[in-house]
Amino acid sequence: MSLxxxxxxxxxEALDTLRFMGKVSKEVLPNEIEDGxxxxxxxxxxxxxRLINADYIQIDISSGTYQLTTDGKIAVQQLAEYDxxxxxxxxxxxxxxxxAQRRLTxxxxxxxxxxxxxxxxxxxxxxxxxxxxxxxxxxxxxxVSAVGGTLSNGSVxxxxxxxxxxxxxxxxxxxxxxxxxxxxxxxxxxxxEFDSMESLGGMYxxxxxxxxxxxxxxxxxxxxxxxxxxxxxxx
Numbered sequence: 501m502s503l504x505x506x507x508x509x510x511x512x513e514a515l516d517t518l519r520f521m522g523k524v525s526k527e528v529l530p531n532e533i534e535d536g537x538x539x540x541x542x543x544x545x546x547x548x549x550r551l552i553n554a555d556y557i558q559i560d561i562s563s564g565t566y567q568l569t570t571d572g573k574i575a576v577q578q579l580a581e582y583d584x585x586x587x588x589x590x591x592x593x594x595x596x597x598x599x600a601q602r603r604l605t606x607x608x609x610x611x612x613x614x615x616x617x618x619x620x621x622x623x624x625x626x627x628x629x630x631x632x633x634x635x636x637x638x639x640x641x642x643x644v645s646a647v648g649g650t651l652s653n654g655s656v657x658x659x660x661x662x663x664x665x666x667x668x669x670x671x672x673x674x675x676x677x678x679x680x681x682x683x684x685x686x687x688x689x690x691x692x693e694f695d696s697m698e699s700l701g702g703m704y705x706x707x708x709x710x711x712x713x714x715x716x717x718x719x720x721x722x723x724x725x726x727x728x729x730x731x732x733x734x735x
Contacts, residue, residue, distance in 0.1 A: 503579075503582050504578045504582070505635065506554075506578075507575060507578060507579060507582075508635055508733065509635055509733065510550060510551075510554070511546065511547070511550065513537075513539050513543040513544070513546060513547040514546075514547040514550045514551050514554075515579060516538075516539060516547070517533055517537050517539070517544070517547040517548070517551060517557075518551070518556065518568075518572070518575055518576050518579055519537065519576075519579060519580075519583075520533060520536040520537040521533075521557070521566070521567075521568055521572070521576065522568070522576035522577075522579070522580060523536075524536065526567075527560060527563070527565035527566065527567045528565060528566055528567075529564060529565055530544050530545075530548065530564075530566075533548075533566075546696075548566065551572070555569055555571050555572075556568065556569060556571055556572035557569060557572050599632075599730045599731065599732055600627065600631065600633060600634045600662075600730075600731045600732075600733075601627075601631060601728060601729070601730060601731075602624050602625060602627065602660060602728075602729045602731055603624065603625045603726050603727070603728055603729065604622065604623075604624050604640075604642075604686075604688060604726055604727050604728075604729050605622075605623050605624070605625065605724050605725070605726040606620055606622055606684075606686065606705070606724065606725050606726065607620075607621040607623070607722055607724045608620045608621070608673075608707065608722065608723060608724075609721065609722055609723075610708070610721040610723045611707075611708045611709065611710055611721070612649075612673065612675050612682065612707050612708070613675075613709075613710075614675045614677065614678035614679075614709055614710075614712060615674070615678075616674065616675075617652065617672040617673070618672065618674070618675075619670055619671075619672055619673075620644075620670065620671045620672070620673055620684070621668045621669075621670055622642060622656050622658065622669045622670070622686075623658075623665060623666055623667075623668040623669075624640070624658055624660050624665060624666040624729065626663070626664045626665040627662075627663065633662045633663055634660075634662045634731060634733055635662065635733050636733075637659050637660060637661050637662065638659075638660040638731045638732075639657070639658070639659055639660070639690065639691045639692075640657070640658050640660065640688055640689065640691065640700065640729070640731075641655060641656075641657055641688075641690075641691055641697065642655060642657075642658065642669070642686055642687070642688055642689075643655055643686070643687040643688075643689070644656060644671055644684065644685070644686050645684070645685045646673060646682055646683065646684045646685075647682065647683045648675065648676055648677065648680055648683060648709075649673045649674060649676055649682040649684070649707070650673070650674045651671055651672070651673055652671055652672035652673075653671050653672075656669040656671060657669065660731065673707070675707075675709040677709070678709055678710065678711055678712040679709060679710065679711035679712070680709060681706045681707060681708055681709060682706065682707040682709060683704060683705075683706050683707075684704060684705055684706075684707060685702060685703070685704040686702060686703055686704070686727075687699070687701075687702035688701060688702060688727070688729060690729075690731060690732065698732070700729050700730065700731075701727060701729075702727075703725065703726075703727040
């Protein structure tokens with residue numbers, strides 16, 4: 501039995517909070533969740549925000565306590581059935597979510613013309629037939645920097661659908677000096693709700709800039725560099 505899709509989208513701390521609230525069957529304070537679900541103050545805050553947004557819990561303003569909504573009680577029952585099916589294995593409930601492997605690719609001219617803005621195209625491939633799919637669109641932020649060149653923008657945002665390639669983003673790069681290579685660095689981050697970001701790693705590559713008066717590169721000549729991305733389900 502797999503975890504219901506609506507619960508797969510919740511982070512482990514939200515599932516643990518639901519488990520605890522299902523056991524006590526009463527209104528609870530945040531510090532009671534900390535103790536009962538063995539979570540830190542920060543994780544309790546994240547869990548509460550996510551569960552409120554999902555309409556699984558609601559707050560009593562007068563007392564500052566939280567209680568399950570009707571949908572929350574259904575979610576607790578689904579979670580209990582799942583836990584019973586897997587034999588109550590405590591470690592299984594917080595098992596890491598499936599990671600989707602995708603690849604970030606940067607396509608550019610093989611050589612850049614000095615004094616001219618050249619395009620860098622950033623894209624992410626579609627998943628292979630045997631690769632696991634994310635439950636929904638993933639969002640990544642690319643921080644781009646260059647030594648020896650001027651960028652039109654230092655960041656690129658890409659939305660990666662679960663089952664197809666991302667719409668490419670473009671940054672223009674102008675060499676500062678003919679005959680001197682440009683070093684470009686790209687750092688990738690996956691963004692989640694509540695301004696949370698997680699590093700996916702980075703790469704760097706050099707771009708050749710011919711000397712002034714050197715033969716121009718073939719217009720169709722291009723190159724591609726890339727790095728693997730281990731994307732996690734939205735949390």
